[in-house]
Amino acid sequence: MSLSERLHPGINLAGTDPEGHEAAEEVLFGFWIFLMSDLVLFAVLFATYAAMSVQGIAEGPGPAQVFDLTAAFLETLLLLLSSFAFGFALLAMKYRENRRSVLAWLLATGILGIAFVGMELHDYYVMVTAHAATPQTSGFLSAYYLLTGTHALHVSSGLVWMAIMAIQIAVFGFDKRVKLRLMRLALFWHMLDVVWIGIFTFVYLFGVTS
Template identity: 70%
Template structure:
């Protein structure tokens, strides 16, 4: 019998669930197209911020005046830790599909992601109340809030999606359809990590150094 290799840009389920692996080929590839379109939006926001951080400061504060590099670094660690925990959830889904352990890893990923959102909102509050740095203060701050706020909105949507998946796992178990949704959520969640590393490097590190 001839075996056909089915490949897709996601975790390989061929050894544990060949049927779902075959179904994932087209579905996950299609989701990658969605992610690339989403990255185009972030690319435009990065380009806008790049221009405004130099030309749009006006009489307002500079990046070095308002950014807390220590807080941004801790937020980075929280989001990377959340992505790491989601990776364990994905491995659990692939090899053992234990509902309790899958819930545990998703809960850890969700809590770390929620802590990231809470810290980012705290930074907004401090910037606005202590430094008077609101979106209307300058073009630079408008671009900053738009870029980071779009990312926070994505993370919040991912947390809601994660909660929905935990409910679906409880109701349907680790079925093929649930696995496909977890695969897509994983790609989305890791993509947000990549975007945030870009924000931390380009916005926070470069802003404070320059």
């Protein structure tokens, strides 16, 4: 039987696990559809933010006064590196099925993700305490907290999912179902990094420039 090498987004199992590869097409494509609808959610929040950050500042502080670009840059690096680490976790799963190396890469991914969420919470703390920039202050800040908060919530739920997958790997090993779940989590994680590109560009960099 000849299978197409690539049936779905992300790492494909062709070559090392033909059976899993075939089973993956349907569930990964289904998850891909969910991710696209999730992107629509983010797009609406971006649109709201785009309108509010220009017209909704009211009496409150503007973007250039409250944003810390250094923190945004570090957050970008953390999320990018964690996306990269997840890629290597999946490759360790695909080619070696070695629990220890997969779990080690997942741990690295998770720590980078936790550091990212921690830095964002710290940003919020600084904004609220040093600049009195609470969500109630202006439409701009409501939209800002809603957009970045939704993203941070996605990352946090990804971290919970990651912890559950680590337990499943430890308990069940590389069962076909466990593999397919980890592959879906990888798509989720990479997609959140793509959304973050939009946030650091259109929220932080645009906000400070204009």
